[in-house]
Amino acid sequence: MARFTPKVVTANALIEGDVVYLTADNRWTRRHDEAELIADEAQAQMRLAHAVAQGNIVVGAYLADAQTGQAGPEPTHFREVFRTRGPSNYFLGKQAELI
């Protein structure tokens, strides 16, 4: 079996559609570096189940690869990097809102 790599739980907010991440204290944050970085596979599945159960707050929860960074967890795949900031053609989305 493939070795488990660290994950964060991510989804989109039901009302705004914004990308959100699950924190260790059960909040939904817009900031990737505030997310809970989960190193254990069983724990990741439990946290995902917790997220899926909040279907009236968030939509489409899934586990995304992440790693430890300077300010907190950082995404490893480019798709997840784009989700932390917004589109590249305009200064819109998180890159404009989370300064």
Added chain:
Amino acid sequence: MYSYSEFDEAFVRARVAQFTQQVARRIDGSLTEDEFRPLRLMNGLYLQLHAYMLRVAIPYGTLNPRQMRQLAHIAQTWDKGYGHFTTRQNIQFNWPKLPDVPRMLAALADVGMHAIQTSGNCVRNVTSDHFAAAAADEIEDPRPYAELLRQWSTDHPEFQFLPRKFKIAITGAPNDRAVTAAHDIGLRIVKNDAGETGFQVLVGGGLGRTPMVAMTVRDFLPVEDLLPYVEAVLSVYNTLGRRDNKYKARIKITLHETGKEAITKMIEARFAELRPLFGGNDQALLADIRAAFAPPAFRNAPVDAYDAFYKADPVFRAWADTNLAAHRNDQYAIVTISLKAHGQTPGDATADQMRVMADLAERYGHDELRVSHEQNVILPHVHKSDLPAVHAALMQAGLGTANVGLISDIIACPGMDYCALATARAIPVAQEIASRFNDLKLEHDVGPLKIKISGCINACGHHHVGHIGILGLDRAGVENYQITLGGDGTDDAVIGERAGPGFAYDEIVPAIERIVAAYLALREGPEETFLQAYRRVGLPPFKAALYPAEGTRDAA
């Protein structure tokens, strides 16, 4: 132009009311996402990478100024001030918030527009030639048939749960500007030997992961057989189409798995059953629709001012040479407004730009606007004497780019800047190619060249039919771009050939530059276009230009 009948109006209003309730029930928790998702998709509402996205249909690409202004109003009020015109004659708003969507739909209904059937496994927006009713080469305006198909397919109870989505395109001109051969059904208006009008019917075209050029199943279908025949095709597809495998569910696969002969027989048999059920009401309706598409009252006035301006002003001349097309009335021209300013996002217009285009259509364009699958906006009927004024107004609004049909007039899907399905970005690749060739001041020398970019294998950016096609993929966690060459989306549709291994994000623009340099070096003269040159010499010289290191290795 067609305006809603009381039935259309009542239906769209009822749907807005329903969806308003559905959104309320989703927000208060009465509906789960699994329950809500098919309802929102039926109404064009997607959840994308960063936000919701609302896809609004622009049936057969035709808009009036009031509608264009309403799109501007929606962009400004509930979105971030712009809209994205797509490759299927839709407009997408990229940032709506869920509670605002019912108001957006109500605002659309106010001007006879909606987002119904812009998603899901149903008959999607029927697309058409964006030069319809204006082009000099046209046999007949295809839009009355497109409108008939729209009315027939909207909420058609038998075809709401097809095996997969279903796209119909129709053209009235022999020069196919609607990519009909890449649609589930492509209709081309033709005349038979007796001089009667009918349709050449193509079935089973499509791009995506299995690109196919459609096959002709009828060389001549009489006009009055249109609805029963299309219904027969859909009915056979609905029965045979594979629901077990999403990737094999489109009619192109059904056709190939069943065989053209067998499926044609089944279509004809079903048609024989259906034909008698159409008692002529469809033809009465068609007659009413036709009346709504009566041509405008063209002005009869001198065009000397245009000729003088053309001679005197080189900027105007460059624009006129690329952005105007021949109108069937020789005092008129078809104006293509480029939404491809160098370095900008293909197909995007700000709310202010939409208003400028609406004003110009009202003042100089007989109240008509079109959007093209090539992501530009068209003023189909402009008297030549008004062209200098139109050009000046467009320049002021950042809409005067003289590049239609050139290398910077790129089709690009939203790609991974917006789309949840994308595997790589498309928009910045388009922006950088356009900026690069603008810096080189080469594009007018290069001449007609269509680059089309898709950010995933679903091919919304039509890369298979680009003279140069670019497909963005995720290769081991890195964006990677594959190049296809020699594709063509016109009447002689051809799927491009893959050139070889893909290129990294920072290698793709130089790779395109090498292709263009190779073309300039090998063409027989400026009159030989890229596509003609490619057809003459084939892939090898371009491959050698793309992969020079490998050539050296082979030689050694």
